[in-house]
Amino acid sequence: MDIRFSVRLPVDSQSVPFVRGLCRQALEHLGVSPDVVAEVTLALTEACANVVQHAGDHAGYEVEVAIDDRLCVISVRDDGEGFDPAAPAGVEDPLLGGGRGLLLMQALVDRLHFQHDPDGGHRVTLEKRLAPTPLRLVDPR
DSSP states (O other): OOEEEEEEEOSSTTHHHHHHHHHHHHHHHTTBOHHHHHHHHHHHHHHHHHHHHHSOSOSOEEEEEEEOSSEEEEEEEEOSOOOOTTSOOOOOOTTTTTTOHHHHHHHHSSEEEEEEOTTSOEEEEEEEEOOBOOOOOOOOO
């Protein structure tokens, strides 16, 4: 079974838990293991939080989710200024987490891709291989 959806969200902090919940429900419905669900939703949370924190005063951003039996692909697109993901992170304190979102996303997903769209927008794409929840054997006794 495949699940695909796209949502346009306002650039505000309330949009982040909303889209995270949509994604979590879709993954759980497909029987994805809880550990993978947690990793995907945390990476999505970070990508959306980056938009909310850094995109500026724009009308909104878009999240596209495509999930099949083997792969989850999430694209987060906004019209903000963008940034250079190859540039070194700032000097924020690593214990406070500032400036470490890219490293976190890289650790959680199998592929992280940034692109500047021709129409001026910016997109981050997260890809994660999926594993179904292991079947539990029932004791016949």
